[in-house]
Amino acid sequence: MTSARDWLRTDRLPHIYCTGCGNGTVINCTLAAISGMGWERDETVFVSGIGCSSRAPGYIQTDSLHTTHGRALAFATGVKLAKPDLNVVVFTGDGDLAAIGGNHFIHACRRNVDMTVVCMNNQIYGMTGGQGSPTTPMGAQSTTTPYGSAEAAFDLAELAVAAGANYVARWTAYHVKELTKAIATGLQTPGLSFIEVMTQCPTNYGRRNKQRRVSDMIEHMRTHALLIEKKRRLESEGTPIPEGMFTVGELVRRARPAMGVRR
């Protein structure tokens, strides 16, 4: 049994993330889940695309592929199908996965390729300076939507459910225990596991959207996360769900036929 720290490339620290960024929390939870799997480092590969999220494999002591923008899942599919014995974990973000890589996302879910995808959804293009992404909420400000986004946002977890992923969960960088557990379940589930993590970007999202402090953002995630079981109960009672809430929890766990599963 290893610890999360054993998986870190400490010689690469300090990292480049901004003060208050949630990505470190997500990496920590992921490594904590992985260290409970009994995996060897040399049988585990991290794959990423482009963006803040995709820097993560650079800080982890395994083989990794830092690929082109949006294409992490296509590269990861190649890795997994060529060597099904490898454990494949993908780090991606909302811009990477839902915008430029949207097509790969739905098809990887449809094929149900055996890998775990951790999406750090900060609702903005962080690395390039805060442009609106496909998960920027309607009305939210960004450098390309100075008077608020006029477009509807994607619900990535629901998209993964609809497209066929075997395991789908959503948590936040506030819910570290639940998140770690969900990633662990994802790692254990054959087929594609998709874990969406709402995470704070104080530099490029919070300060433009009336969440000036990191604590404001974390408090917002805490108070706007609605447990899926509670949501279903409210819906069955006909109780209206307050605006701005997003669901967290396990959205689906199933055993559709999957690709690249170890025999």
Add this chain to the structure above:
Amino acid sequence: MLQITEGSHAVAEIAKFCRPQVVAAYPITPQTHIVEALADMVANCELDAEYITVESEFSALSACLGASAAGSRVYSATTSQGLALMFEVCFNVAGMRQPIVMSIVNRSLGAPLSIWNDQQDSISLRDSGWLQFYAEDNQEATDLHMIAYKVAEDHDVLLPAFVCFDGFILSHTYEPVDMPSQEEVDAYLPAFTPYHRLDAKDPISMGMYATPDYYMEFRYELERAMQRSIDVIKRAGAEFAEQFGRDYSALVESYRLDDAEIAFIAMGSICGTVKDAIDEMRDAGKKVGLAKIRTYRPFPTEELTRALAGVSTVAVLDKNISLGSGGAVGTEVKAMLAGSGITVLDYIIALGGRDVRKRDIAAIVDLADKGVGDMFYGLRTEVL
């Protein structure tokens, strides 16, 4: 009006004055400041255009192609990996003869990932049918956008155009730029009159199948348009000089070439460093000059041959490499000067943001004197 401004903002400002009706772009370093500025301008009603936030560069240029086919003046900007992703659409834009103007904020291509400057991105699209202009400084980058629209939309040309300027070195640098007013730009650049456009009342099809009986003629017409554009560029440059006093009527700018023995050939911001180095070398009695290529496509064969007539050695500075062959510009210059007796030496330089200083230019002159070239200059052999 003379103003101190960042290169990206100068380009965004002039793009606004060119009155595009549709802007579509995707954020990518170091281009983002341009599209952020344009998003602001559209949101603040300073620019009456549709600003389309797209999900990738592929979608950006596809949306631009659609808008252009529908008869709009269109603007986009990208760099590096973004341009690589547009590769397929670039050929379609040219093939459908849509005069889109796109700023290329030059940056190297991965892997390994690099956000720093060289010119591999636009050079790699050299065969796509887009005109390619290269700017030495932010004034030239600004001015070339007006010229690019004028040339691209000319009915003798109808080809899309890249205006290339070096990422960070120009895009993030504040320089004095003489920014024209809206009225001055309007006086130079008339409203877009499409040669053909999608119109429900008079339907046409674009991009349809061309069988082997027709395809080659389409390519031939593209090449003819490229060749015709040479005169159109000269004319547009001369008109620009008349109105604004800055002369871009030459596709090649000669610098102290008259009695030069060694001539540099270069494109983009490196030309500023080369000119300064030449001044110092001239002071020391060395007969060195520069032929700056402003228009890489169409390639200015005639002008360049004329400019280099008296020199004995040409040193080409290539901020790109056509792997397996050599620098893209050097290869063309060698073909152009074959049999002329002039020695052409190629130097691959400044890839991925490696800095070039005046003493590097002087060192290359020393190498050229000895006939040493066709090499990577400035390699860190200790890490190989």
